[in-house]
Amino acid sequence: MSGLRGAALGLAAGALGGLLTGVAAPQGNGVEDDSAQVIVQKARKALDEAKSVRMQAQVEDAAGTTTLDLRFDVDGNCTGAVGLPGNGGHADIVKRGEDVWLKPDAKFFQSQIPGASGKDAAELINGRWIHGSTRNALLHEFSEVCDLSGFQRKYASRPASESLAKGGKATVDGAKAITVTSRSEDESSTYYVATEGKPRLLRVEGRQDGQKGKADFSDYDKPVPAGTPRPGESVDLSQLQ
Secondary structure (H helix, E strand, C coil), X not given: CHHHHHHHHHHHHHHHHHHHHCCCCCCECCHXXXXXXXXXXXXXXXXXXXXXXXXXXXXXXXXXXXXXXXXXXXXXXXXXXXXXXXXXCEEEEEEECCXXXXXXXXXXXXXXXXXXXXXXXXXXXXXXXXXXXXXXXXXXXXXXXXXXXXXXXXXXXXCCCCEEEEEEEEEECCEEEEEEEEECCCEEEEEEEECECCCCEEEEEEEECCEEEEEEEECCCCCCCCCCCCHHHEEEXXXXX
């Protein structure tokens, strides 16, 4: 058996080697030779043209750390999760068109609904998804994070007083990058822009108004997963109201 296993592993390694022979290594895109202004302009353009992206972000302030892991697209579809600061709990979110599903945990309910009502709500939902429309005030508020187009517009606008300075080389999850620091009257940010493949924004981190934040961007133009919770796994919000 050990001989057969060794032969099989040898064949697999040979086949893999043959496949990799035809795969070119990532090529430098030359962005690290550009000025700070051009680097940021290219990164903004790449994000603005993205049809979909994954964003993993965290924001720290006096209340604690808010986290977000979201895959969203320009059509307003998304899937992901949000974590509230302190002991505020966690909620999964799915949005397809005008339909929104929200799955809060017990801590989330208790942090958002004061007193015994929060505990009662958690027991009533019992780990299921809350399903409704973006026309519902509660679900609309959470579904706003799915607006990639709005995020792109906000990122594309830059402060009139912005001052950019080119930094050094870095890596983001193994991807090579060049950094650029941006400073304006009330905030400072550092952009990490890919130096291989397309000059995409890989990470931005900074401070503003007592908040410290970081966001990583990946899976550019990969479709948002289309699956939605099954009817038996969710509760219609209109029935609860």
